[in-house]
Amino acid sequence: MPSHAEIAAFPEPDAAFAKMLEDSPKPPPLSANVDISALRQHTNAEKAKFREGLGDAGPGLTERDIKIPLDRRELDAYVYAPLGKFPAGSLPVYLFFHGGGFCIGSRFDDMEANRRLALEANIVVVSLEYSLAPEHPFPQAVYDGLDTLKWITRNTNAVHPSASVSRGLIIGGTSAGGNIANAVVYLNRDQDDSVQVTGQFLSVPPLLPLPVVPEKYREYYLSFEQNHSITVLPPDLVGKFMELLQSEPVVTDRLKAKISTTVAIVGAGPVGLFTALLLAQAGIKVTVFETGSRLNQSPRAVAYFPAVLEEFKKAGILQDVIDKGEKNADGCAWREPSGKVLAAVDPPPDSPQFAVCLSQPEFGEIVLKRLLETGNAEVVFNHTYRRHQQRESSVLLWIKSPSQETEVVCECQYLIGADGGRSEVRKALGVELKGFTWESLQLVAVNFQYPLSDLGWKQANFIVDGVSWGVIVKRGKGNSWRFATGTQAPDIVNGTLDDATVKVVKDRLMRLLPGDTSQIGWEAMAPYKVHQRCATTFRKGNVLLAGDAAHLNSPIGGLGLTTGLLDAAHLAKSLRQTLLDKAEPIVLDQYAEIRRSIFLHRTNPLSTDNFNRLRSQDPEHVRQRDEFFAKLNKSKDIATVLQVGLPDYALSSTSETSFSTYEEVTWFITVTKLDDWSDERFTHEYKVVHANMTRHGKEQGAPTRHYTQYKNLYQKVPGTKQAGCAYVTCLVFPNLFLVHAGLQDPGYRATAGAHSFCRLDQQGCLTRKISEFSKGGNGSSKSIIRALLFHERCSETDECSEDWVQERAAKFSTTVKSDDRAYGYALWQDMTPKNSKTLFRDSQFESGRWHNFKAVEAFDFLDTASANTFLREHMEHITEGGKQTTTAVVSDPDLIF
Secondary structure, three states: OOOHHHHHOOOOOOHHHHHHHHHOOOOOOOOOOOOHHHHHHHHHHHHHHHHHHHOOOOOOEEEEEEEEEEOOEEEEEEEEEEOOOOOOOOEOEEEEEOOOOOOOOOOOOOHHHHHHHHHHHOOEEEEEEOOOOOOOOOOHHHHHHHHHHHHHHHOHHHHOOOEOHHHOEEEEEEOHHHHHHHHHHHHHHOOOOOOOOOEEEEEOOOOOOHHHOOHHHHHHOOHHHHOOOOOOOOHHHHHHHHHHHHOOOOOOOOOOOEEEOOEEEEOOOHHHHHHHHHHHOOOOOEEEEOOOOOOOOOOOOOEEOHHHHHHHHHHOOHHHHHHHOEEEOOOEEEEOOOOOEEEEEOOOOOOOOOEEEOOHHHHHHHHHHHHHHOOOEEEEOOOEEEEEEEOOOOEEEEEEOOOOOOEEEEEEOEEEEOOOOOOHHHHHHOOOEEEEEOOOEEEEEEEEEOOOHHHOOOOEEEEOOOOOOEEEEEOOOOOEEEEEEEEEOOOOEOOEOOHHHHHHHHHHHHHHOOOOHHHOEEEEEEEEOOEEEEEOOOEEOOEEEOHHHOEEOOOOOOHHHHHHHHHHHHHHHHHHHHHOOOOOOHHHHHHHHHHHHHHHHHHHHHHHHHHHHHHOOOHHHHHHHHHHHHHHHHHOOHHHHHHHHOHHHHHOOOOOOOOOOOOOEEEEEEEOOOOOOOHHHHHHHHHHHHHHHHHHHHHOOOOOOEEEEEEEOOOOOOOOEEOOOOEEEEEEEOOHHHHHHHHHOHHHHHOHHHOOOOOOOOEEEEEEEEEEEEOOOOOOOOOOEEEEEEEEOOOOOOOOOHHHHHHHHHHHHHHHHOOOOEEEEEEEEEOOOOOHHHHOOOOOOOOOEOOOEEEEEEEEEOOHHHHHHHHHHHHHHHOOOOOOOEEEEEEEEEEOO
């Protein structure tokens, strides 16, 4: 390496070169706020003069412009190719990136050099016009290059008939273009579908900015100092270019406007607007961007259920919604195409629970008006999301207006994608929407006017048939209704319907309805695809997804909009905690995990069942449908009635008043003897008196499904904490709603609820069963020994992820199946509501501790010796190497019923 003195002694520029620089056109003078537009205008004009001097391509060369279509954008390129009798696919390809400090330049730059290269090397040159800073800061140009590289490999013939990347693929560039070319090569190398690159050709590439030069070499790095006066590209201008490339885009009138907000939301549908309202009401600045010129007016969901109405009440818009819409307190009915009622849900006249029917556009207008009244929000129509870039503590996003050539840049702390099933935000995150689409089916929704209530129909009606199935539901005041039905899926062009499908839908509705159906007033009609899909995650960094952008499901039953609005309630709550209460960002992870779990375990199966119940002719679905209707009509099964009448509470993660009606609940409760009681008295009161009371309650109609008493055998299990309780009570209920209702029931309060037989400082958890396996087919057999393992939370926010419970269940079910010592296995996930004080209000359980455990596992054995050896051998894996604190109860189960 030359010495510092040798480098410092390099001669001054050649006199002829210095003279040429002196005579060359000078760039506009620099200022503190350099005007990139003026620089571009100047350099483009000078380069155009230079190209005029070059003239047209000479003999032996062809040149042409091409368009390169990429995802959500299109790039220009200029192609140079040698003329001659070159066979198809015989010439290599050179992808070239022009210079210009990342901020100026075009595909026509370096024309003379590229012409010579094409002629003398017999190579096809593709000069790319990539996205320039500051409108498109790093790394957009690099991604342009990578996407173009992949496009060329797939479409080489579109570049030139003689081109083939199999003959060679070179990537190169001049100055800043050399930097981009080098970055593209490395980025391509790390792709799963990387392209085979032959080599690089870089001309004066700025690959080593001064800030990253190692300290020990900086004394040799003198080029910026020595060339400070050179006017080809003055060092000051280089510094300014780098500043524009790396930091936020400079705002000038010629480039773009810039918006700063705390939260940016893409999509002004119900979910986006409601999220914005809840944030703005808390004083958080919000900007909503919407592609359309106004709120979407197409036929969509119309029902707002009690759990959603609870959130509307908190937001202060409930009365607005009721005034604009129409209450539905008369339940729903399932009908044959003839109109005959197959089953119905009829709420009691004094029921405080009701739904509201209101069209989505009218709901949107209510929320929009209230949102703007806060003074903390702006809704920008006619602006389409293009892309975003995450920084350490903020997000930049680019929004394009079709009426403007420029983009709007918005800087925010958090970005929310509420932009529907085709979410561009989700796509930009690279988040997959897993599941399936009902490919052969098209759903068609139509609004119509008809006095159907006067003809004795409920406000919600489900038509059950293999062909003419559908939903007929009130959508507001007066005679406004909506019909949704299915047809075979033809090609949909621009979201419109062909005349034949329109006729099928109209004819079908006219056959289904009573009365003079020639008087139906037809309104808007729109087609939809039906999906059952869920995003793999609802959060990546400071970008979050909600509503249809995060999940899609059959609209039968109205659970899509319901789930989306309840997403909004939880997401807004989490963001308020993060932004205003300085909570740790883990609350946003909890939003993502909890809401995704609710969709997967509740919305998805519920909506699928609703869909199959109307249309499926599969024998198993027919059997389930008949059983369902029998429960509603004959036995009046309370769990089924609640699940149908109040499905939405299963979808809420923020309700403060009510609880899930959906899934079965297993409740574990520790039971400890009162200090001044004898063992005999305690055993009698618990084992005999309380057991008989509970058994009698079931005989009288109490919803308890199973009751098991687990006697603690006080076996020491290495690696765990030993429980001090005498027993563990295990009760199984149809759902959480009935747990709460049962505790408030006067009959229970007068009997078992008033019976004190143990200390009231119980702990435990309410859970949902994830998995159960038994070699004997009955995991509750009295002949077994059951080891209950209660996995403790390490903090209030410690939850079991969806992946954890599924992997855990699969792993230990397999272990038990292959081990002769083990007899069975079960796993439950905690689902104790955060508002447990409301759940247990005024009951003997109110003072208990119900949030200590996040999961419960059970391992079954035929004797204690097998239990001890198995647990000792596997405890390292059960506690995840001691990371998991676990309380163990090796027990003797007694199944009461």
